[in-house]
Amino acid sequence: xxxxxxxxxxxxxxxxxxxxxxxxxxxxxxxxxxxxxxxxxxxxxxxxxxxxxxxxxxxxxxxxxxxxxxxxxxxxxxxxxxxxxxxxxxxxxxxxxxxxxxxxxxxxxxxxxxxxxxxxxxxxxxxxxxxxxxxxxxxxxxxxxxxxxxxxxxxxxxxxxxxxxxxxxxxxxxxxxxxxxxxxxxxxxxxxxxxxxxxxxxxxxxxxxxxxxxxxxxxxxxxxxxxxxxxxxxxxxxxxxxxxxxxxxxxxxxxxxxxxxxxxxxxxxxxxxxxxxxxxxxxxxxxxxxxxxxxxxxxxxxxxxxxxxxxxxxxxxxxxxxxxxxxxxxxxxxxxxxxxxxxxxxxxxxxxxxxxxxxxxxxxxxxxxxxxxxxxxxxxxxxxxxxxxxxxxxxxxxxxxxxxxxxxxxxxxxxxxxxxxxxxxxxxxxxxxx
Amino acid sequence: xxxxxxxxxxxxxxxxxxxxxxxxxxxxxxxxxxxxxxxxxxxxxxxxxxxxxxxxxxxxxxxxxxxxxxxxxxxxxxxxxxxxxxxxxxxxxxxxxxxxxxxxxxxxxxxxxxxxxxxxxxxxxxxxxxxxxxxxxxxxxxxxxxxxxxxxxxxxxxxxxxxxxxxxxxxxxxxxxxxxxxxxxxxxxxxxxxxxxxxxxxxxxxxxxxxxxxxxxxxxxxxxxxxxxxxxxxxxxxxxxxxxxxxxxxxxxxxxxxxx
Numbered sequence: 001x002x003x004x005x006x007x008x009x010x011x012x013x014x015x016x017x018x019x020x021x022x023x024x025x026x027x028x029x030x031x032x033x034x035x036x037x038x039x040x041x042x043x044x045x046x047x048x049x050x051x052x053x054x055x056x057x058x059x060x061x062x063x064x065x066x067x068x069x070x071x072x073x074x075x076x077x078x079x080x081x082x083x084x085x086x087x088x089x090x091x092x093x094x095x096x097x098x099x100x101x102x103x104x105x106x107x108x109x110x111x112x113x114x115x116x117x118x119x120x121x122x123x124x125x126x127x128x129x130x131x132x133x134x135x136x137x138x139x140x141x142x143x144x145x146x147x148x149x150x151x152x153x154x155x156x157x158x159x160x161x162x163x164x165x166x167x168x169x170x171x172x173x174x175x176x177x178x179x180x181x182x183x184x185x186x187x188x189x190x191x192x193x194x195x196x197x198x199x200x201x202x203x204x205x206x207x208x209x210x211x212x213x214x215x216x217x218x219x220x221x222x223x224x225x226x227x228x229x230x231x232x233x234x235x236x237x238x239x240x241x242x243x244x245x246x247x248x249x250x251x252x253x254x255x256x257x258x259x260x261x262x263x264x265x266x267x268x269x270x271x272x273x274x275x276x277x278x279x280x281x282x283x284x285x286x287x288x289x290x291x292x293x294x295x296x297x298x299x300x301x302x303x304x305x306x307x308x309x310x311x312x313x314x315x316x317x318x319x320x321x322x323x324x325x326x327x328x329x330x331x332x333x334x335x336x337x338x339x340x341x342x343x344x345x346x347x348x349x350x351x352x353x354x355x356x357x358x359x360x361x362x363x364x365x366x367x368x369x370x371x372x373x374x375x376x377x378x379x380x381x382x383x384x385x386x387x388x389x390x391x392x393x394x395x396x397x398x399x400x401x402x403x404x405x406x407x408x409x410x411x412x413x414x415x416x417x418x419x420x421x422x423x424x425x426x427x428x429x430x431x432x433x434x
Numbered sequence: 435x436x437x438x439x440x441x442x443x444x445x446x447x448x449x450x451x452x453x454x455x456x457x458x459x460x461x462x463x464x465x466x467x468x469x470x471x472x473x474x475x476x477x478x479x480x481x482x483x484x485x486x487x488x489x490x491x492x493x494x495x496x497x498x499x500x501x502x503x504x505x506x507x508x509x510x511x512x513x514x515x516x517x518x519x520x521x522x523x524x525x526x527x528x529x530x531x532x533x534x535x536x537x538x539x540x541x542x543x544x545x546x547x548x549x550x551x552x553x554x555x556x557x558x559x560x561x562x563x564x565x566x567x568x569x570x571x572x573x574x575x576x577x578x579x580x581x582x583x584x585x586x587x588x589x590x591x592x593x594x595x596x597x598x599x600x601x602x603x604x605x606x607x608x609x610x611x612x613x614x615x616x617x618x619x620x621x622x623x624x625x626x627x628x629x630x631x632x633x634x635x636x637x638x639x640x641x642x643x644x645x646x647x648x649x650x651x652x653x654x655x656x657x658x659x660x661x662x663x664x665x666x667x668x669x670x671x672x673x674x675x676x677x678x679x680x681x682x683x684x685x686x687x688x689x690x691x692x693x694x
Contacts, residue, residue, distance in 0.1 A: 223554075306536060309529070309531060314527070314531075317527040317528055321529075
């Protein structure tokens, strides 16, 4: 014991400025590594695409393209943390999207009239509830009937893809309800310059309040406090990132064609070239961020989240502690299904159509995002923010390679290699830590 | 012995079978208030299984469990905890990836008025109870995976005593410990006993048993060989019970005793 202590002291005096910095700010080094890797990828693509990657337009598009996978990746974290897997998310998305499309086009207009403002919200709710029911069914079979998740969701992958086809006999459903479409982004599906700044400022205030609250809590129980400079540094950095993101979204103006239509529709007396309207943050991105916040809250602040991680760390210990692991597992899959519903709404709205191929191979993107984001397939480890960053990494690779002009077959090769490399590096990191 | 007459636990004719093998066969065992009963036997004799029936990890196929004079219905670990039965498992049963406080409160988390986890309060209580057991323990922010064997053991023990256990089951509590820490656990057992807590102690170490226990009970092949107050039998006689199933004159024989 005493040896341990002297060793600790020795270590403390020897550690460099960087380590002291990490210790004081309590930054997760894994996350820091991921952000570094992401920036590296961005710079590389920017360089190889002759400066077309790090533009407001491309970054804005990247954010919208990431939203659907990012939403599902947050749920996949919980699934993988409990040593399960869900191969069916892409197919659930496809089936639920189809049902949402049919609901808003063939069913609701006849009941409410095609101008009703409730169509989008009812369609969305139908999607979320249906997704939750499908997930619940999977969860029940996995937890209570004891069929491995791999098999249940492999079956689900085929079943729900087939079901999506079966709903309209393979026909595409389009176009979507106008309000519903806003969930997919585009010039109208963004909140504009003013509200983007408002959201940015609100986010900054919340970040500051959280930091103050955290400090108060520690003071209340006399726990060691972070040094003041570390608090200020963390809050300041977060502010810069938030406001920077808002500035980028606001630096991407509407295309001229849309501006012309806007002028005509509102009888404005200006030249299209003079009127600059910024996109601002896209609604699907806001949805994804909202989902991320809610899921982070669920995993870190609720009993359910605590049980998910405990079950992943040691299933036997969780049972002996009196946790009803079967019910927790079922709830995880219900949640996963509901997130597929939300992701389905985003992707249908973005495409302005529901097709029976929607979400094909999304399961692999989602699993890759979660795993690249630090979710361990061995269970017990993973974060929501990591998985969402993982989704950004995956999407950056995909759209970056398109911008660079890499051949389509090579793109998949690269994605595959990156996935394997990322998990290998993560394993190295963990072994060094452990 | 200076036992009070009150029986806190009576297990009567308990049996459990796993796929045709009777791991525990018609075993009866009781425990008085403030008493330490050591349960001995070879590996596979059924000690851990019998005790896991009491802690709710296994469900008995036959027999009765009576807690403080009333028949108890223990179907899972939550039921057992509701009766004030806490268990320190041989494997410790810790969730390796979460910190000490999360493990102490696993399944019984403290919550704020909004129903969210009150991590700060849990950590404060964890610091308090760990301070009593292992004053040098400071690594509250780290997952228990990163702790030493002795530290992990103290987390498991802290979890058992945190919720005012009335009946404590300790399955090989010193298996992972060095001599100094083993002595600490011994002190703890004496202290708990003084506080009126009743303890089942499973151990391989016969020296330990004779120092700490009031009574020994020996199992062999799933059956109870017999039980005896420690001062009515010698160590050799107890070894005879463990190895041969031979019940000495000072012991009360059970169904598993060798008939000569």
